[in-house]
Structure formats: structure tokens, C-alpha cells
Amino acid sequence: MTLKTLLSAAAALAITAGVGQAQTVGFSQIGSESGWRAAETTLTKQQAEERGIDLRFSDAQQRQENQIAAIRSFVAQGVDAILLAPVVATGWDSVLEEAKEAEIPVVLLDRQVDSPDDLYLTAVGSDLVHEGKVAGEWLANTVKGEDCRVVELQGTTGSSPAIDRKTGFEQGIEGHDNIEIVRSQTGDFTRAQGKEVMESFLQAENGGQDICALYAHNDDMAVGAIQAIKEAGLQPGEDILVVSIDAVPDIFKAMAAGEANATVELTPNMAGPAFDALEAYWKDGTVPPKFIQTDSKLYTPADDPQGEYESRKDLGY
Ligand code: GZL
Numbered sequence: 679m680t681l682k683t684l685l686s687a688a689a690a691l692a693i694t695a696g697v698g699q700a701q702t703v704g705f706s707q708i709g710s711e712s713g714w715r716a717a718e719t720t721l722t723k724q725q726a727e728e729r730g731i732d733l734r735f736s737d738a739q740q741r742q743e744n745q746i747a748a749i750r751s752f753v754a755q756g757v758d759a760i761l762l763a764p765v766v767a768t769g770w771d772s773v774l775e776e777a778k779e780a781e782i783p784v785v786l787l788d789r790q791v792d793s794p795d796d797l798y799l800t801a802v803g804s805d806l807v808h809e810g811k812v813a814g815e816w817l818a819n820t821v822k823g824e825d826c827r828v829v830e831l832q833g834t835t836g837s838s839p840a841i842d843r844k845t846g847f848e849q850g851i852e853g854h855d856n857i858e859i860v861r862s863q864t865g866d867f868t869r870a871q872g873k874e875v876m877e878s879f880l881q882a883e884n885g886g887q888d889i890c891a892l893y894a895h896n897d898d899m900a901v902g903a904i905q906a907i908k909e910a911g912l913q914p915g916e917d918i919l920v921v922s923i924d925a926v927p928d929i930f931k932a933m934a935a936g937e938a939n940a941t942v943e944l945t946p947n948m949a950g951p952a953f954d955a956l957e958a959y960w961k962d963g964t965v966p967p968k969f970i971q972t973d974s975k976l977y978t979p980a981d982d983p984q985g986e987y988e989s990r991k992d993l994g995y
Pocket of ligand 1: 711712713714715788789803804838867895896897898923924944
């Protein structure tokens, strides 16, 4: 056990005994591009407060350079751990090496990085490929043998959810030659860009008459696209099926109105498992598994969407 770990364990013991400083954690958050992201931030701050952790928060406005600067600042402050929700999967080796050099554990939240896994303590997130596969399988089961031209709104280019959710959806529709992805473009996980790109899809596809379904990598882009479909004079959820991921309140609102058909849940509470792992690590050096997986669940109109909306609407989305 290194001196730093011994000191952390001693500090933790001191805190347990009711003396000494709270653990300080730097959180480099991507931004507030979606309702889901806002909920993750809200819950992380709540969890830190409940656990007596001094959380230092940085919003990167979806720019990797801002996240790298924030991590360097946390290292300079000598924080006890860093939470990182990495906007894209590449370009982290150098700054993660600096955190490792400073013996500051890094925990990844909700997205993955391509860096060697000895550069972070653990990653908390869902199986992003599985989420896409669940969405693809739902569509295949829904359209059965009918021809279905699909348009796809991808997440942020280069992010692990955009890469993996695309892969998973393609796995889900594999073998169903009646289903074809005819257009695919990033909407950067935002409502505004989801609407804008869907408008271009509708225009390019005979006013939307030739589109059977929309697959959006998150609900926020789907909600934006639903607006575009309605403005084109079509009925989302009927003329164009809508399947997406996150399970945010507004997709359940759309589902209750018959305007969305399926969503795959992603829990915004990534901080709970992350802080559990860190507290065990600080206490006695317990090393967590490299990946702590959160659940994914499919919701359709059969699952009381109004009730799901009510139960989620005040959770900070
Ligand atoms: C996925 C997460 C994604 C959400 C989006 O794990 O990183 O980022 O699905 C958010 O809503 O923008």
C-alpha cells in the first residue's frame, strides 16, 4: 500500500471517527446537453452531499479540451478522486497518466474511454451495445416481416454511446432484411439538433412518407424529432414509429400521447455505485471491478407511461 493510500485510509478513519477533512472529489461533467445528463448531475450532487463529500463540479459545455483542463485543475488541487464522464472515447491517455502519477483515482461515469484500463479505477455505466440491441429487436418484433425504412439519429460523434448503440441496433435487426437503415446522422444528443436533422430526413424521404421508423440514440433527440414529424403533418408513433434510449420523463409524456413507442432505460444514478467504490477504496484500498454495470429495461405504452412520467418528472431531468 502506497503512502498516499495509507494517508487516504488514515483520513477516512479520521472522518469515520468524526474528525479531519471531508474527501474532495472533482467531477468533470460533459455538459447539460440532455435531460438525462441534467439528472445525472443533480443526483451526483445529491449523493455527494448525503455522503459528506466535498464535490467540485466542472461543466465542459461538451468540449473535451475543457474536461482535460478541469482534470488538470483537480490534480493541482490534490483532490482525493476524480469523476469523469468522457464526452468522446479517445484522447485521454496523457491527462489520465497525470492523475495516475498524482495517485488520484479516476472513476468513469456513463461513457467509456479507449485508454488502458490501468488509467482509471473503475467505470460505471450500462451495456451500451445491449441497449441498442434491445431497441433493434423491439423494432424487428414490432414490424414483423413488413418492409421498414429506418432513419437514425446518432449521439455525439466519437462518443462510446454513439458507437455502441449503433452497433447494438444493427445486431438487433440482423437477419431481418425487411428492415433497412436508410439515413443516419448525428444529432449530438440534443433536442434542437434532433429536430433539425429529422427535418432534413423528412424532406429527403418524400415528406416522411417513405420513413417507417426513427431510432434515436437518446430520448432528447427523439423528442425534438417528434416535433419535426408533427410539423410535417405526420403522426409520430403511428406514421413513423419512434424508439430511443434513456427513459426520461418527456419520452413517457410522448408515449402517453401515442407519439412514441419504446425507450430503453438508462439510470442517471451513476454516482451511487461510483461513490460506493471510492469509499471502499479510501477505507482500506479495496479495488473494484473495472466495470460496474447498470441495468437497462425496455418500456413501451404497455408499461403505464403516465405513471412513469409522474414518478420521474421531479428527479432533476
Ligand atoms: C449514455 C450517456 C448519454 C445519454 C444522453 O451513457 O452518455 O449522454 O444517453 C447523454 O442523453 O447526452
